[in-house]
Amino acid sequence: MNYAENLINLPSLNFFWVLWDFYITAIDIDNNWNVKLLSTPEEDTGNENEAKFHREQPNESNYIDKLKEEIELRKQMNIAELNDLDEDTRLEVEGFRTGTYLRLEVHDVPCEMVEHFDPYHPILVGGVGLGEENVGYMQARLKRHRWHKKVLKTRDPIIVSVGWRRYQTTPVYAIEDLNGRHRMLKYTPEHMHCLAMFWGPLAPPNTGIVAVQTLSNNQATFRITATAVVVEFNHAARIVKxxxxxxxxxxxxxxxxxxxxxxxxxxxxxxxxxxxxxxxxxxxxxxxxxxxxxxxNQPKRKGGQxxxxxxxxxxxxxxxxxxxxxxxxxxxVEVPQFYNPLTTALQPRDQTWKGMRTVAELRREHNLPIPVNKDSLYKKIERKPRKFNPLVIPKSLQANLPFESKPKHTPKRKRLSFDDRRQKGVVVEPRERKIHALVQHLQLMKTEKIKKRKHKEGEKRKVLEAERAKEELVSKKRRREERRDKYRTQDKLNKKIRRA
Missing domain, CATH: 2.40.10.190 (translation elongation factor selb, chain A, domain 4)
Incomplete structure (x- = not known):
């Protein structure tokens, strides 16, 4: 048999599991894992409507062992066929085997990489899929790390590690509401996931993401800011506010x-x-x-727009x-189309890569205060009292109204009424003034007597309350002694009864 035919006829492990799934689904599974077999013709002759089934235990282990033996046999045959080939032919058929040393030739490498190359720090080489070479919007399900103290702000740059790539980007955070709308969030929520939309090289769904804000090692706090997973990638950002x-x-x-x-x-x-x-x-x-x-909608000036x-x-x-x-x-909401790949291999190892800085870092560096919007500050609301026009009731309606609801139109007087003149001021005679002063003195004496009487009654009440408290203590002690004597005599009687 040819070695190519042996490679084609090799049943893979996936094929084995497909056969096993097909075998399991063909079996009617019950509590005892038995196989239902149709009844024999002799049993059907008695009664066609009542069918009898015989059950017998399937020989599952023998079937699996046979498959394993067949897989192992094919594997040994492939190895034997490949061992008979020379190295060049085997390399074309099988490819590079695990543990083989390779020499890679990389073109268009910057000169800084050669200058700052450090052999003590190896470089990882990985393969990138065809779809991962394109750039577009990615939507990730992100959650701020619980050990990171600060919340993340929308459009603040972060460094993400997605697959084989590391780059800096400016994400926009959002959350999906009940209507399926992606609402923009200014900050990441506490103790829950949110959606993050950012621009960068596309990665397949379910790819893990780790985000940091800086690469420096001299941080006192926890460095990992968030973890995420890619949900989908598309060429349009659907975030609204x-x-x-x-x-x-x-x-x-x-x-x-x-x-x-x-x-x-x-x-x-x-x-x-x-x-x-x-x-x-x-x-x-x-x-x-x-x-x-x-x-x-007419212009104010003639000939104006x-x-x-x-x-x-x-x-x-x-x-x-x-x-x-x-x-x-x-x-x-427009998501910024920004991503900056990390070029750590193009600089010395003792230097830290620095990318775009956050707005807070720029304000701190230039000593700029946080802008305050006056309209956003809380202030006292002062509204002018509204003046409503007088209620005008038609004459046709006034005739049908009751007397209380009818408007009373009183003509204006030229002279003031007696009440108005009295309110303006009254001239008091000397005798009336003396009588008024005497009444005030008597009223003052009465109020003073009432105050003294209330003060004495309060003192008497305090003395009575103190005496009552003392009597209550004495009565409590007496009742306690009586109760104690009663329990003692009762205890003595109980002991005598037990002895008898």
Whole structure:
């Protein structure tokens, strides 16, 4: 037999497991692992509807042993055939065997690698698949390491190790909500996984990832920042974030209004046609179309250009000029197309590779303060009291109202009434002033007497409470002694009864 035929006829281990799976599925498995066999013709003649089955134990071990012997026999035949060949032919058929020393010739190597080559640090050589040579977006399932103290920020550079590659990239973190939407996260969540989208050489799914922020060895804290696994790779990043547009009404027609300062151009208005909007007071509405010139969007000066970005919106009720209109929507987040391969072999071993720095490191180096947005600070809200117009009731409705609800129109008086004059001020005579002072003195004496009486009653109450507490202690002691004497006499009687 030819050696090529022997190689082809060799049943591999995978083929063995396929046969074994097929054999197991062909067996009707019950609690005793028996094989159901059809009944014989003699038994079927008695009653066709009642079939009897005989069970017998399969000889599984013999079948497996036969397969193993066949595999081992084929293996020995292949080895014998290959041993009869010369080295060149065997190399073409079998390839390089394990443990063979090889010489690799690498082209287009930078001169720095030759200058800083250190034979005490070996270089690992690995094979990269055809699909891994392309560059694109990768989505990974990432979790911050529990020993790393700080959380990771979106678009902060990290160094990832994916397969045979190590490079620096700027990931964007996200989480998948109930609607299947990937919402952007500013920071990695605590004690749970999130999605990370970054740009780099593509790796197959289920590839493990280890992330660090720096390669220096003089760190006091734990260096590994996160671990991840590749979920999928594609050429488009599908991450969104919330956006809130604010507008103000510039003209109102019953349930239709023109909204300004929400969009910057007519193209944006056309893009958001049909979007749901809402006022602060809770009135819902919808963006219709771009406002035309004939319905109010006219230039202030003659011959001037029409202002763009004014939208015509309809609401479920009439709004006011003081209302603020909100539009909540989702916008696409752009993932930076950045990856920087690590070139540690092109520099001396005593130097640490440095790549892109984070924003916090740059601020710390240049002594720059953290920018503070005044609109994000908490401050006291002061609203002016609103003045509502007086309620006007039609005369046709006033006739049907009860007397209490009817508006009372009193004519204005030229002279002040008695109550108004009394409130303004009253001239008191000397005799009345003396009487008023005497009444005040008597009232003061009465209040002082009441205070003294309450003070004495409080002192008496304290004395009584102290006496009651003493009596309670004495009574407690007396009851304790009586209880003790009672238990002693009862114990003596019980002992006499036991002796008798």
């Amino acid at each position: 919330k956006i809130k547009l604010v507008g103000y009404p510039c003209k109102i027609f019953k349930k239709t209004a023109l909204i300004k300062d929400m969009f910057t151009s007519d193209l944006e208005v056309a893009r958001f046609e049909g979007a749901a909007i809402r006022t602060v007071s809770g009135i819902r509405g919808q963006v219709k179309k771009v406002a035309k010139e004939e319905i109010g 029409i202002k763009e970005g004014i939208a015509r919106c309809t609401f479920e009720d009439k709004i006011l000029m003081s209302d603020i209109v909100f539009l909540r929507a989702w916008t696409q």
